[in-house]
């Protein structure tokens with residue numbers, strides 16, 4: 001097991017998912033430290049994960065081999081600028097923030113820093129995460145291996161060789177779980193309107209999502225073929241799929257994913273100074 005100590009700066013939703021996933025995979029709790037603005041958030045984290053916490057970012061960073069920046073994009077500048085003097089020279093910095101560029105991170109933290117921009121997602125908690133990773137030129141092979149160890153412990157991880165592709169990762173997997181949750185919410189509601197009691201509709205919807213995801217990931221054929229196998233000619237599925245296609249679902253999904261990319265670019269521009 002890895003001997004590195006990881007400091008999570010900003011122990012909110014994303015950090016908790018990564019911390020939980022690492023612990024579920026056997027990462028020693030004594031090698032994890034988390035910070036937040038309030039003692040209340042930290043006491044939740046201690047209760048859930050039994051790890052060291054502090055409101056003092058400098059204290060956490062001083063001990064850390066890996067500094068995972070998990071604050072909102074809007075406070076990243078303030079947090080990183082303040083921390084730059086406490087970061088150990090050989091530490092690895094990993095940002096999870098959407099829309100904060102490598103250029104900004106280097107400007108605020110220091111040009112010499114080894115920085116990875118990551119884009120994880122919340123299923124990391126269940127070790128079912130999907131993360132994209134992009135490294136600056138200071139990141140050594142050992143630091144890349146360490147990054148792989150962390151992100152592979154909580155799911156799958158893919159390196160991209162152009163920073164702009166992190167925006168594509170945001171649109172696909174960073175924000176992606178929310179798209180599936182939205183579809184689940186809608187299917188549950190429609191099932192109830194069709195006469196099922198709420199609990200039955202909920203359970204059938206969720207089990208169907210789980211079953212479909214498992215078939216898509218575990219079977220040797222692609223999603224299109226799995227869909228065809230359900231779609232009997234002149235049957236019921238055909239009518240539902242035809243409705244999705246005719247009403248523009250593919251275009252709508254593309255538009256939604258492009259909106260996520262556009263927002264990341266907009267944030268990067270607005271927060272760069």
Ligand SMILES: NC(=O)C1=CN([C@@H]2O[C@H](COP(=O)(O)OP(=O)(O)OC[C@H]3O[C@@H](n4cnc5c(N)ncnc54)[C@H](O)[C@@H]3O)[C@@H](O)[C@H]2O)C=CC1
Pocket residue numbers: 009010011012013014015035036037038041057070071072073075079096097098119120121122174175
């Ligand atoms: N929620 C998600 O599904 C994903 C989020 N992200 C990224 O993760 C980052 C955090 O997002 P969430 O966890 O959703 O937000 P969140 O609001 O749940 O967590 C942010 C945490 O930062 C803490 N914080 C604020 N200022 C601080 C400071 N000065 N020092 C230390 N801690 C401070 C807050 O107390 C809070 O607990 C964002 O940059 C977001 O782009 C990336 C991928 C997915």
Ligand SMILES: O=C(O)[C@@H]1CCC=N1
Pocket residue numbers: 098170174175
């Ligand atoms: O919505 C957001 O901005 C963050 C980044 C990806 C998922 N949540």
